[in-house]
Amino acid sequence: MKIFLLMSIFLFFSCNQVKNFIRDSTVRDLEIFEALLKANILASNKIIILNNDDINTGKFIVHPPNAWLPLIEFHSFKKKTCLIYKVPFSINSKDQLGTIALFDLPVAGGCLEQISQTPIALISNTINFSYVLSDEEQKHSIFPQKISAFHLALYFERQKKEKFILIPLPNLKSGSLFFGQSILSEEIYPVTYSKKLRFESSSSSGLIPGFNIIDPNQKIKLLGDYNDNYSERTAVICHDVDENCQNISNFECHKCKYGWFETVRGQCPQGGPKFCGINHCGERNQVACPVGLKVIKDNQACFNGSKAGYCGPGLNTVCDENKILVCI
Numbered sequence: 001m002k003i004f005l006l007m008s009i010f011l012f013f014s015c016n017q018v019k020n021f022i023r024d025s026t027v028r029d030l031e032i033f034e035a036l037l038k039a040n041i042l043a044s045n046k047i048i049i050l051n052n053d054d055i056n057t058g059k060f061i062v063h064p065p066n067a068w069l070p071l072i073e074f075h076s077f078k079k080k081t082c083l084i085y086k087v088p089f090s091i092n093s094k095d096q097l098g099t100i101a102l103f104d105l106p107v108a109g110g111c112l113e114q115i116s117q118t119p120i121a122l123i124s125n126t127i128n129f130s131y132v133l134s135d136e137e138q139k140h141s142i143f144p145q146k147i148s149a150f151h152l153a154l155y156f157e158r159q160k161k162e163k164f165i166l167i168p169l170p171n172l173k174s175g176s177l178f179f180g181q182s183i184l185s186e187e188i189y190p191v192t193y194s195k196k197l198r199f200e201s202s203s204s205s206g207l208i209p210g211f212n213i214i215d216p217n218q219k220i221k222l223l224g225d226y227n228d229n230y231s232e233r234t235a236v237i238c239h240d241v242d243e244n245c246q247n248i249s250n251f252e253c254h255k256c257k258y259g260w261f262e263t264v265r266g267q268c269p270q271g272g273p274k275f276c277g278i279n280h281c282g283e284r285n286q287v288a289c290p291v292g293l294k295v296i297k298d299n300q301a302c303f304n305g306s307k308a309g310y311c312g313p314g315l316n317t318v319c320d321e322n323k324i325l326v327c328i
Contacts, residue, residue, distance in 0.1 A: 056133070225257070230324075241273055251270075267301055284312070290309055
């Protein structure tokens, strides 16, 4: 009888230990995934949203089933990563659950080419996945709270438990979010340029104005000096756009040491050319201050007397030799 009692007690504690181990392993898996995800995307200063249909909808991703779906490319100064989701599906009445994974991206190559590689972070056996990342506050019923601008929010269920991950991205500024297939493609366009944040400087916009996270292991060359200005032609251009709205150079204004300012050249969704430095728009011999896309009725915004920009008292708008609207 004593032996039976001892064996019963032993089996009872053994079963509880196994249950606790499984539960603790599940918790550890989630904690490791969240920690690795944060560590690898926290310093992101440019975002390419690859799945325009499902982001910020507050709905679960269910199509296409059993497919790897690229979600977001995260770009920091010298690092690129890609968040991918494998959509769940059912076959022969058996559920095949989803997988969320973060992969390193090479200089050339897209997200889907990396699924055969070892991921940086991965969590499997998930269902009911939804995600949010925007330059404006988001509110959806499946998320337990409002999602502030420049935060990545993930919601999913795993082993019948809800999981909510919220990661602030303090390096993101106005003009840091893009829609498109890839940063390597020209078919991308900014999320925010046509909105009220379009003309904010990188020093005054974003999650924490004027704040940037830089990887101490990376050598970053910041652009521009405090005394640079457009009138002396010393300002460094950080994003060039021609009068036909074609990007001449990539957006690098997040590297500007003292913020950046935008100029008027045409009616383009990505705005006009942008320069590093203190914004002196509207002053004599400086660039005109942009007034916004809705005011500009003609794509040819740069001409003498143009209303696409405004100047200080007694000054008039003039199109200079660089086809940029200035104040004289």
